[in-house]
Amino acid sequence: xxxxxxxxxxxxxxxxxxxxxxxxxxxxxxxxxxxxxxxxxxxxxxxxxxxxxxxxxxxxxxxxxxxxxxxxxxxxxxxxxxxxxxxxxxxxxxxxxxxxxxxxxxxxxxxxxxxxxxxxxxxxxxxxxxxxxxxxxxxxxxxxxxxxxxxxxxxxxxxxxxxxxxxxxxxxxxxxxxxxxxxxxxxxxxxxxxxxxxxxxxxxxxxxxxxxxxxxxxxxxxxxxxxxxxxxxxxxxxxxxxxxxxxxxxxxxxxxxxxxxxxxxxxxxxxxxxxxxxxxxxxxxxxxxxxxxxxxxxxxxxxxxxxxxxxxxxxxxxxxxxxxxxxxxxxxxxxxxxxxxxxxxxxxxxxxxxxxxxxxxxxxxxxxxxxxxxxxxxxxxxxxxxxxxxxxxxxxxxxxxxxxxxxxxxxxxxxxxxxxxxxxxxxxxxxxxxxxxxxxxxxxxxxxxxxxxxxxxxxxxxxxxxxxxxxxxxxxxxxxxxxxxxxxxxxxxxxxxxxxxxxxxxxxxxxxx
Numbered sequence: 001x002x003x004x005x006x007x008x009x010x011x012x013x014x015x016x017x018x019x020x021x022x023x024x025x026x027x028x029x030x031x032x033x034x035x036x037x038x039x040x041x042x043x044x045x046x047x048x049x050x051x052x053x054x055x056x057x058x059x060x061x062x063x064x065x066x067x068x069x070x071x072x073x074x075x076x077x078x079x080x081x082x083x084x085x086x087x088x089x090x091x092x093x094x095x096x097x098x099x100x101x102x103x104x105x106x107x108x109x110x111x112x113x114x115x116x117x118x119x120x121x122x123x124x125x126x127x128x129x130x131x132x133x134x135x136x137x138x139x140x141x142x143x144x145x146x147x148x149x150x151x152x153x154x155x156x157x158x159x160x161x162x163x164x165x166x167x168x169x170x171x172x173x174x175x176x177x178x179x180x181x182x183x184x185x186x187x188x189x190x191x192x193x194x195x196x197x198x199x200x201x202x203x204x205x206x207x208x209x210x211x212x213x214x215x216x217x218x219x220x221x222x223x224x225x226x227x228x229x230x231x232x233x234x235x236x237x238x239x240x241x242x243x244x245x246x247x248x249x250x251x252x253x254x255x256x257x258x259x260x261x262x263x264x265x266x267x268x269x270x271x272x273x274x275x276x277x278x279x280x281x282x283x284x285x286x287x288x289x290x291x292x293x294x295x296x297x298x299x300x301x302x303x304x305x306x307x308x309x310x311x312x313x314x315x316x317x318x319x320x321x322x323x324x325x326x327x328x329x330x331x332x333x334x335x336x337x338x339x340x341x342x343x344x345x346x347x348x349x350x351x352x353x354x355x356x357x358x359x360x361x362x363x364x365x366x367x368x369x370x371x372x373x374x375x376x377x378x379x380x381x382x383x384x385x386x387x388x389x390x391x392x393x394x395x396x397x398x399x400x401x402x403x404x405x406x407x408x409x410x411x412x413x414x415x416x417x418x419x420x421x422x423x424x425x426x427x428x429x430x431x432x433x434x435x436x437x438x439x440x441x442x443x444x445x446x447x448x449x450x451x452x453x454x455x456x457x458x459x460x461x462x463x464x465x466x467x468x469x470x471x472x473x474x475x476x477x478x479x480x481x482x483x484x485x486x487x488x489x490x491x492x493x494x495x496x497x498x499x500x501x502x503x504x505x506x507x508x509x510x511x512x513x
Contacts (some may be wrong), residue, residue, distance in 0.1 A: 001029040007036055011046045011069065019043055019057075019066075028054040028088045034062045044069030050081040054088025054132075057095070059139075065096040076101030077122050077488035078146070084132025086183065086372040092127075093137035096264060097144070100125040102177075104170035104199055107338050112162075117152025120170030124177035129184055133368070133369050136176075136186040139165060141194050146172035148199030151210075166202025168210045181380065225337035225356070226348060227281050227299035230301030232338065241336040246374075250338065253307060253345035253352045262339040262374065264365035271331045277304060280327050282315035284351065288323035288403065289382045290366060294349035301335055305510065307345045307352035309398050309459045309493075311390040318400060323407035337365070343386040359383035391494075394447040395459070398493030405496075419498045420446070422462070422472070424490055433475040434490065436462040436499055444501035448499065450476050451489040459493060 004026055007017035013024055022032045032055060039062040046069055068076040075225030084090050104121030110169045113172040127134070148170030154163045171177070180183050201210045231238040235249040235257045235313030244250075249257045286300040289308070305312035318324050337356040338346060344355045358380065360450075362368045363395075371378075411498050418440025425434040436446045445463035449456045457479055464473035482488070490499040 001033065002026070003031045003033060005033055005035050006043075007035040007037060008500055009041050009043050010124050011044060014196045014442055020045075023055070024056075026053055026055040031056045031058060031099050032391055033058050033060055034064050036062060039063055041063065041065070042067050042292040045077075045079060047082050047393070048077045048079065048128075050083055050089050052083045054084055056091040056093070058091075058338040059094035059096075059465070061094070063096075064094070065098055066454070067097075068099045068101055076127070078102035079144075079147055080127045082123035082127060082129045082132060082134050084134075085322045086133045087376075089135055089369045091135040091137065092137075092139060094139065096140045096142065097126045098142045100127075100144040100146075102128060102146040102172070104147065104172060106150045107152030107167035107170075107202060109152045110155040110164035110205075115155065115157065116165040117154065117205055119167045119340050120149030120199035120202075122179065123196075123199075124175045125196070127176045129176065129178040129182045131179065131182050133372075135366075136184060138188045140190040140192070141175040141370065142192040144174045144194045144299060146174050146177065147194045148172040148197065149434055150200045153202040154205045163205055166205030167206045169199030169201045171198055172196035183362060183368050185266065185364060185368055187267070187366070188271070197488070208439060225266075225304060225335040226353075227301075227331035228334040228336060230298065230300075230336075230348050231296070233350075241338070242334075244338065246334075250346055252340075253347060257346075258340045258344065260338055261341055262356075264339065264362065264367060264372050264397075265335065266364060266366045267332065267334040269328075270329070270331045270333070274329050277326075280330065281333070282319060283325050283327055284315070284318075285323050285325070286360075288407065290406075292350060294351040297345070298349040298351055298353075300325075300348075300353065302490045305354045305389060307354065307387065310387060311329045311395055311399075312354055312385060312387050312394060313390050313399060316404060317391055317396055319408055320404050320409060322409055342422070343384060345386060355500055356388075357383045357385060390483045394445065394461070394494075398449075398459075399449045401494040402496075417492065417495055420492050420499060422446075422499050424499065427482070427488050430480075431475060431477055432488055432490065433473070434499070435466050435469045436490070436492070437469065437472045440493075444470060446472070447493040448474060449491050449493045450478075451491065452478070452482065452486055454487075454489075465496045 004022035006019045008015050012018055013020045042065040044067050066079055066486050079097050102125050104123035107118035107120045110117050125146040125148040126141045151167030153166050153168045174196040175191055198211050201208050226241045228242050230241045232241050233251040246260050249282040250258050281299040284294055300315050302316035303314045305314050319326050338354040343357040345352045346355050385505050419436045422436030423434050438446050445461045450458045458476050460474045460476040462472045462474040465471050466473035
């Protein structure tokens with residue numbers, strides 16, 4: 001494949017040594033490099049550089065800076081616009097990209113009386129990824145600014161009877177904005193003073209449009225996956241995640257054997273990972289979740305969800321500094337994730353933990369482009385999770401309290417909970433029902449564990465209307481029919497305060513706390 005050498009700092013397409021000329025000539029697979037004769041210099045652009053071919057632009061060791069060359073602040077443009085396709089990724093490496101200033105377009109006014117205004121355009125200061133796949137490596141972004149476009153207003157703001165809703169303001173990322181459908185993978189990037197400001201919503205409308213959102217990078221750079229070496233349960237036994245292959249059958253938490261559709265991977269050098277806390281893994285020490293679970297220390301990314309009490313809970317939400325800890329430093333870090341045909345729960349080191357689901361996050365993997373190669377006709381759809389995702393509230397607090405108590409940490413019950421009152425009103429072998437109320441929080445629902453013969457089988461909120469006790473009733477369908485000798489108990493999840501217990505052999509027995 002041809003290699004083009006940039007020898008000029010002049011931004012002129014008629015100059016055959018310029019970067020703009022090289023980009024206009026390069027095709028899929030070609031490389032653009034920079035002559036040592038311009039090492040340490042700045043290429044001041046006169047307008048955005050649009051890249052549509054799957055090329056590589058490599059600054060090498062020449063310390064090249066790409067900068068918005070506009071003489072006035074707030075009158076510039078985005079330095080690079082990526083408009084490629086996912087089958088031919090574009091790569092930018094070893095460049096400093098500075099001083100870009102992108103502004104989103106203003107949304108259109110309503111098309112007629114009562115019609116809503118159009119949304120403002122999104123914007124980026126340094127790189128606007130419009131389409132395709134971009135790989136960013138060993139590059140820096142400094143003093144880039146972006147402002148989202150203003151949302152469109154009403155066609156006739158004086159017609160008070162026919163005002164349409166205002167268009168939403170455009171989103172903006174000071175450094176990199178990634179449009180839906182596009183993707184970015186990155187390694188060893190640095191960001192300094194990059195500011196994105198969301199565009200104003202359309203006004204003179206009914207209602208006014210919402211403000212856009214500002215970012216430094218528009219897509220979440222955090223990963224959701226397993227650290228190299230994690231043992232995943234398969235039909236052939238436990239295997240290290242890095243040894244799995246597409247088509248292998250994994251065993252889900254429900255016992256089903258399902259084939260792997262795709263495996264994503266990405267690596268970080270220690271210097272980059274240690275400077276980005278959102279990347280460093282969470283370690284669940286052996287036995288942190290239950291006896292023998294996990295069987296060995298389990299290391300996952302902070303946003304990777306564990307399956308607990310019927311919910312998906314991100315690892316970062318469970319850190320307690322004792323049995324579940326945030327790692328502070330790594331020499332290097334490699335993550336893998338496993339995708340099935342639909343979202344599910346895998347068994348990792350004996351613990352229930354989620355599979356990959358593409359919630360606009362595939363682009364974080366270094367091999368993201370391989371999915372499009374393998375499945376060229378697959379259309380992106382809205383992510384569907386196999387269970388509720390919980391990041392706050394009563395369920396999370398109950399799980400945290402239980403795991404903290406397991407770790408031997410002091411749980412301050414007195415300051416959190418009041419006396420637990422209520423009854424188990426009955427059990428017919430397939431259901432348990434009753435009511436429960438925390439006397440310190442009379443209007444709040446109580447989160448309850450349901451135990452059968454001492455084992456937790458379900459979780460339920462006491463928040464259903466009752467005739468005598470307000471919205472504090474509960475009914476839970478048991479996972480299987482009870483034997484006549486089974487003992488059923490209900491307790492508060494957070495501190496294990498017992499509500500009541502009964503023998504199933506006496507149906508519909510009322511047991512008071």
